[in-house]
Structure formats: structure tokens, C-alpha cells
Amino acid sequence: MILMKDFVNWKIGGEAGYGILSVGVMFGKFCTRNGLFAFNSSEFPSLVRGGHNTVQLIVKKTPALSQYFEVNLLVALNAETIEKHLNELSSDAAIIFDGKEIDIKKYKTKKSHVLIDIPLTEIAVRHGKKIMRNTVSLGASIALLGLEFDKLEQLIKEAFAGKKDALIPINIAAAKEGFNFIKNRNIKFNYQLKEQKQKNHIFINANDAFSLGAVKSGLKFVAEYPMTPSSSILSFMAAHELQYDIVVKQTEDEIAAMNMIIGGGFAGARSLTATSGGGFSLMVEALGLAGMTETPAVVVESQRPGPSTGLPTMTEQGDLMFALNASQGEFPRMIIAPGDVTEAFEAGLNSFNFAEKYQLLVLVLLDKYISEGNTTVKEFDYSKFKINRGKLLTKAPKNYLRYAFTSDGISPRVLPGTLGTVYKANGDEHNEKGVSDESEENRIKMMNKRMKKLDVLKKELPEPKLYGDKNAKISLIAWGSTKGIILEAINELQKQKIKVNFLHYNYVFPLKEKKLLELIKKSKKVLLVENNMTSQFGKLIAQETGILFKNKLLKYTGRQFYPHEIVNAVRKLK
Amino acid sequence: MTELKDLNTKEIPTWCPGCGDFMILASIKKAVADMNLNPSEVVVVSGIGCSAGLPHWIETYGFHSIHGRAIPVATGIKLANHGLTVIVVSGDGDGYGIGLNHLIHAMRRNLDITFIGHNNQIYGLTLGQTSPTSTQGAKTVSTPHGSIETPINPLSLGLASGATFVARGYAGNTTQLTDLIVKGTKHRGFALIDVFQPCVTWNKINTFDFFKQRVYDLNSEKFNTSDLNAAFSRCQELGERIPTGLFYQTETDTYSDDLPQLKEKPLVKQNITNVDIKSVLNKYK
Ligand SMILES: Cc1ncc(C[n+]2csc(CCOP(=O)(O)OP(=O)(O)O)c2C)c(N)n1
Ligand code: SF4
Ligand SMILES: [Mg+2]
Numbered sequence: 006m007i008l009m010k011d012f013v014n015w016k017i018g019g020e021a022g023y024g025i026l027s028v029g030v031m032f033g034k035f036c037t038r039n040g041l042f043a044f045n046s047s048e049f050p051s052l053v054r055g056g057h058n059t060v061q062l063i064v065k066k067t068p069a070l071s072q073y074f075e076v077n078l079l080v081a082l083n084a085e086t087i088e089k090h091l092n093e094l095s096s097d098a099a100i101i102f103d104g105k106e107i108d109i110k111k112y113k114t115k116k117s118h119v120l121i122d123i124p125l126t127e128i129a130v131r132h133g134k135k136i137m138r139n140t141v142s143l144g145a146s147i148a149l150l151g152l153e154f155d156k157l158e159q160l161i162k163e164a165f166a167g168k169k170d171a172l173i174p175i176n177i178a179a180a181k182e183g184f185n186f187i188k189n190r191n192i193k194f195n196y197q198l199k200e201q202k203q204k205n206h207i208f209i210n211a212n213d214a215f216s217l218g219a220v221k222s223g224l225k226f227v228a229e230y231p232m233t234p235s236s237s238i239l240s241f242m243a244a245h246e247l248q249y250d251i252v253v254k255q256t257e258d259e260i261a262a263m264n265m266i267i268g269g270g271f272a273g274a275r276s277l278t279a280t281s282g283g284g285f286s287l288m289v290e291a292l293g294l295a296g297m298t299e300t301p302a303v304v305v306e307s308q309r310p311g312p313s314t315g316l317p318t319m320t321e322q323g324d325l326m327f328a329l330n331a332s333q334g335e336f337p338r339m340i341i342a343p344g345d346v347t348e349a350f351e352a353g354l355n356s357f358n359f360a361e362k363y364q365l366l367v368l369v370l371l372d373k374y375i376s377e378g379n380t381t382v383k384e385f386d387y388s389k390f391k392i393n394r395g396k397l398l399t400k401a402p403k404n405y406l407r408y409a410f411t412s413d414g415i416s417p418r419v420l421p422g423t424l425g426t427v428y429k430a431n432g433d434e435h436n437e438k439g440v441s442d443e444s445e446e447n448r449i450k451m452m453n454k455r456m457k458k459l460d461v462l463k464k465e466l467p468e469p470k471l472y473g474d475k476n477a478k479i480s481l482i483a484w485g486s487t488k489g490i491i492l493e494a495i496n497e498l499q500k501q502k503i504k505v506n507f508l509h510y511n512y513v514f515p516l517k518e519k520k521l522l523e524l525i526k527k528s529k530k531v532l533l534v535e536n537n538m539t540s541q542f543g544k545l546i547a548q549e550t551g552i553l554f555k556n557k558l559l560k561y562t563g564r565q566f567y568p569h570e571i572v573n574a575v576r577k578l579k
Numbered sequence: 580m581t582e583l584k585d586l587n588t589k590e591i592p593t594w595c596p597g598c599g600d601f602m603i604l605a606s607i608k609k610a611v612a613d614m615n616l617n618p619s620e621v622v623v624v625s626g627i628g629c630s631a632g633l634p635h636w637i638e639t640y641g642f643h644s645i646h647g648r649a650i651p652v653a654t655g656i657k658l659a660n661h662g663l664t665v666i667v668v669s670g671d672g673d674g675y676g677i678g679l680n681h682l683i684h685a686m687r688r689n690l691d692i693t694f695i696g697h698n699n700q701i702y703g704l705t706l707g708q709t710s711p712t713s714t715q716g717a718k719t720v721s722t723p724h725g726s727i728e729t730p731i732n733p734l735s736l737g738l739a740s741g742a743t744f745v746a747r748g749y750a751g752n753t754t755q756l757t758d759l760i761v762k763g764t765k766h767r768g769f770a771l772i773d774v775f776q777p778c779v780t781w782n783k784i785n786t787f788d789f790f791k792q793r794v795y796d797l798n799s800e801k802f803n804t805s806d807l808n809a810a811f812s813r814c815q816e817l818g819e820r821i822p823t824g825l826f827y828q829t830e831t832d833t834y835s836d837d838l839p840q841l842k843e844k845p846l847v848k849q850n851i852t853n854v855d856i857k858s859v860l861n862k863y864k
Contacts, residue, residue, distance in 0.1 A: 034863075034864075037864070038864070205864075206864070207860065207863035207864055208863055208864075209863045213863070217856050217859060217860060220854060220856055220859070221854050221856045222851075222854075223851025223852070223854060225659065225846040225847070225849065225851065226655065226658060226659055226846060228651075228655065245859065246840060247839060247840065248859075249854065250840040250846070250849055251840065252658050252659075252838060252840050252841070252846060254654075254658065256651070256684075257680050257681060257683075257684040258680060260648065260651070260681075261648075261650075261651040261654075261680075261681055261684070262651075263651075264644065264645075264648040264651035264652045264655065265651045265652070265654050265655035265658070266655055267644070267652055267655060268624075268642070268651065268652040268653060268654060268655020268656040268657075268658075268659065269655035269656070269658060269659040269846075270655070271642060271652070271655070271656060271659075272622075272655065272656045272659035272660045272663070272847055273659060273660065273847040274658075274659035274660075274846040274847050275851065276655065276659070290645055290648075291645065291648065294644055294645050294648075298642070384860065384864075385860065387856075392851060392852055420660075420847060421619075421622050421640035421656065421660070421663060422619065422620055422640075422660055422662060422663055422847075423619060424617065424619045424620075425619065426619065427618055427619055427638055427639050427640045427641070428640065428641075429634055429635060429640070429641035429642065429643060430641070430642045430643070430644075431635075431641075431642075431643045432627075432643055432644055432645050433643060439641075440590055440635060441635065441643075
């Protein structure tokens, strides 16, 4: 008996410039419109053309939360794709390839593999150009998976509408021919998808999700210097600058970007910059300026593996310690590390409220994996969102003091331009008025005042979320983008009758400890999971609580975990 | 009416007695009063150096930032609220050394900001090292055998970078300097005003006496300030006679003029309470 499967892990591979990324997103959207859940991840070298690129899409009836290792449908636009990914194929996987370009006999495929030789190039060239092989193979893929064509036609129309109208009919025709090629043959494929009822889903990555949240929360000024994998935030903002009256400035460097948003924040505009580790390094001195002048500022740092240029198109959670400690001296900051696109949207919504309410620096740590990994999720809910600008006054009280001492450390703020008063923002230690003051007495009071804000903020923050079986004796602890992978692993472990729970930190700093301490007391085995070499979150927990982790699962290959790696590690726990 | 005394602060400058910075401060105050600007609508932004203390001694809004970064901070302020008058005070190390990248881009960007370069041809605050504008051969604590490099000429740099207002003042002539600051501030666009500012403590070459013997007012002769080539050639005159005054001015759109986002009102005055993201969200469906 053949076991039919209602999911698929689809992978397409080829050289850069073959339109692989765009077809991956189109397929994901297609699945989303079919009521299915998709998650996409990509791997490509730091090249605009050439090199080996892959895009992977896991599609399921239930939420798809992470990438998967085992591939069920491989589209090979070049021979290298087969060479490199044959070992990832399930025994009943299919390979779509063009026999005129790839000699499949050269590879050790299994008898059980479904080999589908389609004249991709011939079809693509006949309808237009060779690059349209991606559309042909997408048409073939959806036919093989048992899905209908009409929604793809609509998507192609939307993708090329406007500037490239001429491309619409030829792409539809090419996709249709790929689709019919499969339909006209009686190919048995174990992986079959069906349109599902649930609607109102979106297919989005964390950079776009964060950006949308930021726009909703009244973002007015963006200063950014491009750096993978944060650059799409700059292009998102630029694309919408006129619609939302946001000033978007590509700066001369990241030093300028950071200092500009400090100027913007000081003047009263909700201001954002985004970068990756290298650019963040350049911003470091100015982070302290924001801290010292108590200027609200939001910085997205989408991590990629360092040191130096490192692996510029890959992923890692390697900058937590850096983000925590960047810049000289001691000042309050907040670090948010969204675990998925919904949390990224919420970070976009809430960061500016936190930054303005506490008049501090908010760092949002993403990484390549979620910055670029599109996911099907429920449409974001922002119905309860309210803008909170904290103690922002429109009129200056008598004898106004910008840095007045208060019980919560937060001083009422007026913006430059407010009549009847003036003050100085000052990177030097200063008194309540903003005037430089080096006395010991003032220094202590000011340091205490600024740090007090962190205590108050910490009280407001929610405890980390616990997933899985509350009473399980095995606990996983992680932060940021490993969330979905661990959740998928928990599902798998549950099937294997292994009970685990998982504490995920979205708000990383200031660190909430209560739930963590309770959990560690109750659990027999605790595993810390991080996508870095030196367990940086473990160090933060040790620093804040004294807890040391015996069991750590660390990966620093420049790639994100797969669920099976978590499952295996849990099974091996002693 | 804004009067000079309204601009006095309780705090008093900590500069060395006789420092050229006092005269620049006096000129800025006089210019703000002459233009009758409301002190609450003026922001003076500085980086780090002796000059950077200046915002503390003029009763307007101020931002004392970090070394070399006054321009980007000022840029953020101006973009967020272009209703404010934004004046940057900087030093030759601050503006022409560590922060030079920003200056060049600010000039080609032509945002409506006035830049006043306190050019004492030395690092004053850090006790007398060479600077990007130090005279070749100048012996300083960091160049005891004489500086080897060719000094930067801020004016020709400004002209080459697309600055729309390029002037040179001298701390010893506050009447002219005040006038240049007024003109520069009224100028729609980026105004570069380089100011010879004798450092009485560390620079024994470029003293008040040195300048008194050499400077003359370029604008007292028939000089065409819209002639870029003439400006280029005159600003190279750095020998026995050194011209000061307005070298070049041209009118083009400012950076803010070309931003439709700012047509109706400054960013900070825009209503942010009900941003509708629905249509963009729908694109992800
Ligand atoms: C990043 C950084 N590097 C070095 C310094 C030390 N520093 C302070 S002021 C200064 C030079 C100032 O020279 P200039 O800009 O000419 O100002 P002046 O004191 O002459 O007015 C230096 C190097 C600093 N504050 N920050
Ligand atoms: S060191 Fe020079 S520039 Fe600094 S205050 Fe003294 S005289 Fe003025
Ligand atoms: Mg100097």
C-alpha cells in the first residue's frame, strides 16, 4: 500500500540569475492562496550571477514553522542541483529536470525516485526566454502535487502587472505547458496537496513584517546604508515613502545612519535604521550617544555569520553579546529577538513605543534565516495597537528641566521647537538641565536615573512563552529565530512519545528570569539551543541568574538548524 | 524681538582667554539676534573639540554630540523638522578630519543647514596635535619634525562637492563674520563657512597677528560670487594675502524641497495615530 502524504518539501536549484528566488516566493504565495501553509528558505553564495542557489519550500496543511532537511520534490535547473542534493531526497521523491541538459544516468538515483524529464528549456525558449524555465517548472510542480492552475495564472498576472505587461501571456503559456506536460502523463507521486478552507493568510518574511509594523506605529524617518540581509528594509521603506510620507535616506555610511536617527529622534520623529553586524560595528559609538542623551532610537540588526565579512549571505545568531555590550560605558538598552514573522511585526509595532516611553535605544535582532524566510501566517492583528509616546509634552512647564530626576527615571520630554524653553542634549555627562556636570554627586544620580528605566521596563515586559507540555521533564531553551524549528521538533518528539517543553525568549534584554528559574527547577534535563558557537544567550542567562547550562546544542555552520537535529539531540540527552 | 541678551546663558565659556572661539560665539549670537530668530526655533549642533562647547553658551536648543558626527545629527534634526534653523559648529579635526565624509555628502545633498568650521589648524582640546588643515611643516606634539601632508582647503573642497554657499570668515573680524553667518543662514541650502580661528594656546603659527597682516575682504572688490571658476582660483590664495568673505553662492532646490513627503508639513507635525497598512498587507495575500 502506498502511503499518501499531504505535505511536500520542494526545492529548486540552479545558478543565480535563474529567477529562483522569485519563483520560490510565487510558489509560496500560491500555496498560501490555496489555504496551505508554506515556509521558504534559501541558500545562495554572495554572487549576483552564477554560483549555486537553492530555494526550498515546505508546504503543509498545518502551520509550516521551519525549513526541513528531507526533500520530496527537487527541481534541477542545472546538474549541480542533483549532485549536491541527491542525498537529501526521500526515497519516494521526484526530480524534475531537462534530459537534454542533464544526463540523469550519471547520478545514483534510486529506483523508487520519480524521474520527470521535461524539455524545460525548449518550452521556455519557445514561449519567450530561457529564464522562464522557472515558470515552466512551477507549472509542472503544482500539477504533480495535484493543485489547480487558475491561482497561478492570477499570480503571474499580478507579478508582471504594470511595467512588464508583455510578460504576462508568455509566462502563463509557459507555466500552462509545464502543468499540462504532467497532467497528460499518468505520473504517480506520493505527495499530494489539496486546497484548504482557511483564508486571510499572508506569506511574508520578517524584514517586511517588521517594516509593516514600524509603518503602522508611525515611523517617519529611515536612515540606512545597505547591507545584506537587512537591505530589504531600506527598499521596502523607499517603495512606500510617498504613500506614508516617510523620509527614507540612504546614507554615506552606517555612522551617519545611526547619528541621523538620533537627530530625527531628538527632533521628535519616530526614526529607524537597519543593518547587519558590520554596519552595526560602525554605529557603536553613536549607540552610547543615544543612551547618554536619552534619545529614542530603533535599530534592526539582522545577523549574518562573522567575523568580518564572514559568510555574507548565510545565517547565524552570533551578535547577541555584541548587541548587549556595544559602546563604551553603561547605559540602558532593550533587545528584542523575534522568533517568527508575527513577532517581527509586533517588534515593528512596539519598538517605537518602548523607545519613546523609556527614551532609550531598542535593538531588534533578526538574522538572515527569518529576515528572508517567507512564512504563511494569519493576517497580523493590530486592532489593539495604540501609539504611546510616553512623557512627551507639547508645552514646556515653567522651569522645565529636560533630564529632571523622577521616580521612574523617565524625564518629561519636549521637542526642539517647543516655545518658551530651550535645552541641550549632551553626550557629556550632564545635569538635569543638560549642562555638562562632572561632579560625583551628579554622576551617581544621573547613572542611577538612566539605569532605573531598565528596571521599570523589565517589570512591564512579559515573561518568555512556554510551549509544549508544561509538565514535561525535558526543557528546551532558546531565543530568536530558532523558535519555529524547535516547535516543529517538539511536534515530532510528541509523535515519538517524548514529552518536552520549550521556553522561547522574544524579549531578550532586560532578561526576565522568573519562568526560567521555575522551569529549570522542575525539569530533569535542560537543553540550550543556539545558532552560534559560544552559547551567547547561555552567557547572558549565566550573567543574570548564575545558571550554567550543561547541555547545549550549538550550530555554527552558517546554516540554521533543521528540526531533526533538535530531535536527535533531545533523544541523546542523558 | 530677540535681543542679544536673550541669548546669554548662565554658564560661561570655558575657552582659554583670548581664544578665537569667543568671537565666533559672539558673531553667531549677533546673527541670530539680527535675524530675529526665536531661540526656541534654533538648534545649534556640535561634535567634539573646543568648538563643540559652543551650544552650551547660546540660549537656544542645542545638541552636543560626538566627534565628527554633528552633521548627521543635524541632518536628522532638519529632516524631521525643517521648520527649525539648524546651525552646525565644528572644528578642523571634527569637520575636516574624522567627520569629513559627512561634510562632503552634506554639501552635495544641499540640505538647508549652516556649517561653521572653527578652523584653528590644530587639535585644541586634545592638547595640540596636527590637524587636516595644519600648515605643511607645522611642528606639533604629534608632528615634532614638521607635518608632511598638504593641508585640506575647505573652500575648494566645498566648491568641488557642490556646496551652494561657500565663505571664509575670520574670528578677528566679527562684523564680517556676523554678516556671513546671516547670509549663510538665510541661504536656502547648505552653507559652508570656514572660519580662521586662532588657537592662542597651541597654534603659534596661525595667530591673530598672522591673519591681521594677511586677510582682506574679497567682497570689497568687484568679485562675482556666482563664478565657480573664479571662486576656485581665489580660494587658493593662501600666501601673503588671504581673501575672506563670500566666494560662491548659487540657488538650487534644497534637499527638503525635493521631498514631496515634506510639502505639507514637517515630519514631526504629521499625524501618526491612524496609519492604514491594510492595502500593503493585502499584497502579501
Ligand atoms: C572618536 C573620537 N576620537 C578621538 C577623540 C578625541 N578628540 C576629542 S577632540 C579631538 C580633536 C579636536 O580637534 P578639532 O576638531 O580641530 O577641535 P578643536 O579642539 O581644535 O576646536 C579629538 C581627537 C574623541 N573625542 N572621539
Ligand atoms: S586650546 Fe585653543 S582652541 Fe581650545 S580653547 Fe584654548 S585657545 Fe581655544
Ligand atoms: Mg581645531
